[in-house]
Amino acid sequence: MKTKFLALALVTGLFLNSCSSSDDPTPTPVVTPATGEITGPITKDITYAYGNYTLKGIVKINEGVTVTFEAGSIITIDKATGDNALVVLKGGKLITKGTADKPVVFTEKSKLPGSWGGIIMYGDAPVNVAGAKSSSTSEDGNNISYGGTNPTHNGGSLVYTRVEYAGSKLADGQKENNGFTFYSVGSGTTLDHLVSYKGADDGYEFFGGTVSMTNAISYGNYDDAFDWQDGWQGTANTNWYAYQTGKGNYGMEIEASANDNAYGPKVSNITLRREAGNVPEAGDNQVDAFQFKREGNGEYSNIIIDGYGNYTTTGTPAVTYFGSAVSILDVATNDHQVKTSKIKLLNVKISNTTNILPIGATADIVVAFPTGTFVQSNTATGASLTAGAWCTVDGVNLLTKL
Numbered sequence: 001m002k003t004k005f006l007a008l009a010l011v012t013g014l015f016l017n018s019c020s021s022s023d024d025p026t027p028t029p030v031v032t033p034a035t036g037e038i039t040g041p042i043t044k045d046i047t048y049a050y051g052n053y054t055l056k057g058i059v060k061i062n063e064g065v066t067v068t069f070e071a072g073s074i075i076t077i078d079k080a081t082g083d084n085a086l087v088v089l090k091g092g093k094l095i096t097k098g099t100a101d102k103p104v105v106f107t108e109k110s111k112l113p114g115s116w117g118g119i120i121m122y123g124d125a126p127v128n129v130a131g132a133k134s135s136s137t138s139e140d141g142n143n144i145s146y147g148g149t150n151p152t153h154n155g156g157s158l159v160y161t162r163v164e165y166a167g168s169k170l171a172d173g174q175k176e177n178n179g180f181t182f183y184s185v186g187s188g189t190t191l192d193h194l195v196s197y198k199g200a201d202d203g204y205e206f207f208g209g210t211v212s213m214t215n216a217i218s219y220g221n222y223d224d225a226f227d228w229q230d231g232w233q234g235t236a237n238t239n240w241y242a243y244q245t246g247k248g249n250y251g252m253e254i255e256a257s258a259n260d261n262a263y264g265p266k267v268s269n270i271t272l273r274r275e276a277g278n279v280p281e282a283g284d285n286q287v288d289a290f291q292f293k294r295e296g297n298g299e300y301s302n303i304i305i306d307g308y309g310n311y312t313t314t315g316t317p318a319v320t321y322f323g324s325a326v327s328i329l330d331v332a333t334n335d336h337q338v339k340t341s342k343i344k345l346l347n348v349k350i351s352n353t354t355n356i357l358p359i360g361a362t363a364d365i366v367v368a369f370p371t372g373t374f375v376q377s378n379t380a381t382g383a384s385l386t387a388g389a390w391c392t393v394d395g396v397n398l399l400t401k402l
Contacts, residue, residue, distance in 0.1 A: 038075065040087075042067055049073075055106070056081050058117070058142070058170060063091030066156070072102035077116045078109040083170045085117025085177065087142060088155055090124050098160030098193070100388035108165040113222060114200030117141075117177040118166030121155045124148025125186035127208025128231030130257045136230065138183055138207070141173030146183035147230075151210045153186025160193040160390045167200025167222065176201035179221065185211040187234075195219065195391055195398065202227040202253075203242065212236035217391055219398050220245045222281050224253040225272065228265070229294070231256055237267040241383040243401050244307075245275040249286035251308070254296035260336045264298030264343070271382035273401055274307035274323075285321040285361070287311045289353065290345065293329035297342040304382030308353040324355035326374070328367050334360065344373045349380035 034051030040059035047068040053075045061067050069075070077084045086106070088094045098104040108115040120140055127147040129136040135147030163179040170177060179196025184207065191213040196203035203218025208230035214237065218225035225242030227250075242251050251272035256264075272289045280286040289305040308323040326345060328334045337343050338358075350356050358367045358374060383402065385391070391398040 052076070054078070055084060055086060058083055058085050058087060060087045060089055061092035061094060063089055066093040066095060068095040069097065069104045071097050071099045071104065073104050075104075075106045076109055077106070079112075079115040079168070083117065083141070083168070085170055086119050088119075088121040089144070090122045090146075093154065093156035094119070094121065094158065095156045096158050096161040098390065100160060100193070100386070100390050103160040103162055103390040105162045106164065111165055113165055113198045114167040114176060115165045116168055117170045118163050118179045118181060118199065119158070120177065120181045120183070121185050121189070122146055122183045123153035123155050123185040123189070123209060124150045125153045125184045125209040125211070126151060126231070126233075127184045128257065128259045128261065129208065130259075132259050139174040140177050140181060141170030144183070147208060148184060151186055152188045153184070153209075154188030155185050157190035158192070158194060159190060162195040162197060162390065162393075163199070164197045164393065165199065166196070176223075178202040178205045178227075179218075180204045181207075182209055182211060183207045185209040187211055191216070193390055196221060197393055197398070206232040206234065208232055210234060213240075215239045215385060216241070217385070217398055218242040220248070222247045224250045226251070227253040229255045229257050231259060231261060231263070232265055233263050235266040237265065239269045239383045239385055240267060241271045241385060241399075241402055243273050243275065243398070244278050246278060247281055248274065248278055249280050250291045251289040251305070252291065254290065254292045254298060255294040256296050258294045258332070260295050260332075261297070262342060264296075266299045268301045269381070269383050270300060270302065271304040271402060272306070272308075273304070275401075276307065278307070280311060287321050287323040288327040289324070290326045291329060292326070292333050292337065292343060295333055295336060297337040299344040299346070301346040302380050302382065303345060303348045304380055305348065305350045306352050310354050322354050324359045325350050325353050326358035327361055328358060328365055329361045331365055334365050334367055338367060338369060341370050341373050343369070346375045347377045347380045348375065349378060349382075350376065
């Protein structure tokens with residue numbers, strides 16, 4: 001009998017040890033999101049913990065100041081408060097530590113395109129503005145000088161970050177602002193896994209500089225999906241995806257401010273799609289996938305172009321504008337960039353587009369790309385992006401049409 005009790009005791013002890021609390025899974029701590037209002041100017045380094053914030057006014061990050069947002073933070077703007085934007089001044093830094101499942105999101109309360117000024121960043125990388133000048137004044141309403149001699153300027157790191165419903169004018173700005181606007185930003189800056197969603201102007205615009213951008217989505221923006229001027233020289237760009245729905249102009253508007261040059265940007269793995277029924281913003285001829293003007297050039301490879309068909313106005317008499325894969329807007333760009341092989345479009349797959357071959361915007365621009373500079377292919381794959389919360393808005397996966 002004693003032996004049986006001893007055996008029972010041993011078994012019971014083993015069972016209790018095997019179920020001890022030390023083997024229980026550690027519960028995931030519940031993190032309460034921080035809250036607060038962000039106003040400017042921001043004059044000292046600050047890190048915004050994971051949380052839900054409001055941004056009010058034109059918030060400027062001063063020179064020498066670093067502002068950091070932790071993963072999962074949501075920053076909400078309310079257009080009813082007036083002009084709003086987040087501006088990184090030259091020498092300041094913005095760091096967003098988003099992840100695929102916890103992006104940093106800047107949005108606007110009304111969810112209407114054109115409700116705030118988006119993210120605007122200034123640097124001191126080289127520019128080449130009209131008249132071959134090395135500096136200019138911003139057109140965003142801030143009226144800030146941009147341009148410099150520091151190609152490796154570092155304005156921070158924007159990673160897994162989404163900007164929604166931007167595109168408003170600020171103060172007496174000449175134009176609407178974009179989702180992301182980069183004035184003379186340098187190659188030391190990281191731009192990766194970004195989304196510009198339903199803004200009233202361009203998804204992204206570069207004014208000179210040397211920065212590159214990887215894994216970028218421009219979705220439902222009213223003007224161009226991607227746009228640049230002033231001698232932008234980014235050469236390590238890849239995985240760009242545009243989906244133009246409802247209203248939208250060019251897939252890419254490419255210019256160099258009328259400066260003939262030999263340093264054009266490079267972008268690989270591009271998908272440009274225009275939804276059936278999409279109309280140009282002003283009901284005009286901006287219906288092309290790639291548009292080159294004012295000496296714009298560069299090398300583009302592994303490209304999908306889809307949906308750039310004709311657009312017919314509703315006026316009387318009706319006018320039809322013919323969509324094209326590539327349009328050359330002026331004689332100088334054709335003579336100095338196309339004919340000298342400074343524009344290259346390689347491994348291009350085109351569908352549902354009226355003009356497959358490059359065309360001139362007017363009859364006097366006869367476009368004939370030199371051999372090997374415009375190459376069609378059925379093997380192009382375009383952008384390659386991975387779905388996640390970073391590119392999901394109101395439950396909709398933005399990559400569905402990719």
